[in-house]
Amino acid sequence: IPTDTIYMKIDKEAVRKSGMMLPGDSIPDRMVISLQGKQALYKGDLMMLEMIANCNWTRPLYVAITVGSENFMNLGDNFVQEGLANRITPFNTQGNSDQTGINMRDFDTEKTYDVMMNRFKWGGLNVPGLYIDETVMRMCYTHRREMANLALHLIAKGEKEKALKVLQKLEKVLPTYNVPVSYMSGSGDMAQAYAMLGQKAKARQLYDALWKISMQYANYYMSLPPRYFDMSQSSCKMHFQIMMNLVNANDRTDRVWANKHAMQLNNMMIRFKNLGGSLEQV
Structure with missing residues (x-):
């Protein structure tokens, strides 16, 4: 392919009538489609480009949210989610x-x-x-x-x-x-x-359940013999990261819960390190 960017003129009136959620600012004059990182366009890519070029936004175009990003044709920045589908729009939807x-x-x-x-x-x-x-x-x-x-x-x-x-x-x-x-x-x-x-009681019930699950997994990994513990370090650190996320989430809404569980997590990470575990990337 001879370029890393292609453009398509936007029919603004068609976009306004399309029923899609419009950007807070004005609709741009043209759609920018990046082909960066692509050395070739395959049939699936060409099909998406052909549909975009010919629909003139009179019918909605969707990509399921369960589809891998490798199938997005670099259009992820143009998506607006509607239910379990991402609607393709002609403008950039990524904002602060x-x-x-x-x-x-x-x-x-x-x-x-x-x-x-x-x-x-x-x-x-x-x-x-x-x-x-x-x-x-x-x-x-x-x-x-x-x-x-x-x-x-x-x-x-x-x-x-x-x-x-x-x-x-x-x-x-x-x-x-x-x-x-x-x-x-x-x-x-x-x-x-x-x-x-x-709804603090509801929130705490879920946070307690999530904490218990990750704590049990981490304690299990740290109870294994050295060989199997070494093989399980990444899984154990994944649960440390989940526990850290739970602490950070509660730091804004339930400081007492956050402080109590931060101490528990710190003690578990010390134990992990004493067993020879590496805490990098946690």
Whole structure:
């Protein structure tokens, strides 16, 4: 390919009529698509470019949020999330995030709220004793993570009542007796949202559960014989990082909890180091 950047003129009126969330500033005159890092364009890339060139924003173009970034065709900076899909827009949606890491330019709270609260079919995941295999469990984690993300965005917009409704529905449709609490599932974001809504008991319940899980894993790794402990150091440090994140999250909302657990974490890291562990990258 002869260039690392291509441009497309934007029909601003078509964009305004498209129903996509518009940027806070003006719509630019042209769309900038970076090809940096690409030495060739494959059929999938050409298909996306062809669709963008011909749709004129009269029909929405989406990429699923579960698709790997290698399939984004470098369009990640143009995405606006709507439900479980990233909508391709002709403008850059990356902006300054607030202190909680929330970027309001790349997330359509109104459409996502409507889709997740009114249109999703949850399929009976709240039936007690349901067997959920590993593949489906990962999808459950994705849904919990994105519902919690929606709650945080609503809080950032000041729509706290709607955020609480999202969390309440999340507990109903993805209950912890079938989809266990897990940091990777967005349970930490749920706890943060509850804390920001003043639901301290709910937040502490989740934080305590997440802490217990990581503490048990770390203690297990540190109880192994030296050979297996050395092989497990990266996993142990991953849980130290999770515990550190939990302490930092509570430093803003529950200082007593944060101080108590920071001391526990410090003692565990000292023990880890005394066993010969390296604390680099923690």
